[in-house]
Amino acid sequence: MSNLPRLKxxxxxxxxxxxxxxxxxxxxxxxWQYGGDSTNVPWLQSGxxxxxxxxxxxxxxxNEASFTVKAMMEQGSVCVxxxxxxxxxxxxxxxxxxxxxxxxxxxxxxxxxxxxxxxxDTAAHEKAFNQKPxxxx
Numbered sequence: 001m002s003n004l005p006r007l008k009x010x011x012x013x014x015x016x017x018x019x020x021x022x023x024x025x026x027x028x029x030x031x032w033q034y035g036g037d038s039t040n041v042p043w044l045q046s047g048x049x050x051x052x053x054x055x056x057x058x059x060x061x062x063n064e065a066s067f068t069v070k071a072m073m074e075q076g077s078v079c080v081x082x083x084x085x086x087x088x089x090x091x092x093x094x095x096x097x098x099x100x101x102x103x104x105x106x107x108x109x110x111x112x113x114x115x116x117x118x119x120x121d122t123a124a125h126e127k128a129f130n131q132k133p134x135x136x137x
Contacts (some may be wrong), residue, residue, distance in 0.1 A: 094128035
């Protein structure tokens with residue numbers, strides 16, 4: 001059975017900011033941002049469970065973030081999403097535009113997200129997040 005229809009629903013729910021519906025498709029013990037690099041960027045933090053997902057959601061909501069899905073691919077229980085990411089870091093005005101970023105999504109036997117990982121240009125995200133706000137002359 002394909003997980004692509006479920007994945008599309010999850011991205012639609014997330015894009016509509018329907019987080020309750022999104023969380024219904026994610027295991028309570030999801031491994032979120034698994035294997036993550038050491039970074040202070042809040043939306044790239046690894047963790048377990050819905051609490052870790054909410055750190056991600058809240059961090060993106062505090063900024064202006066949009067995702068444009070370009071392709072979804074599947075092999076067995078693993079789906080790969082190719083997307084463009086745009087984030088305006090509100091605290092300092094820095095922008096991140098990442099073309100062809102990748103999300104890796106692992107599903108369990110019940111069709112729930114078991115593992116999730118953003119494959120991102122971590123250095124670009126850190127640079128933008130940590131940039132000092134521009135000062136007025």
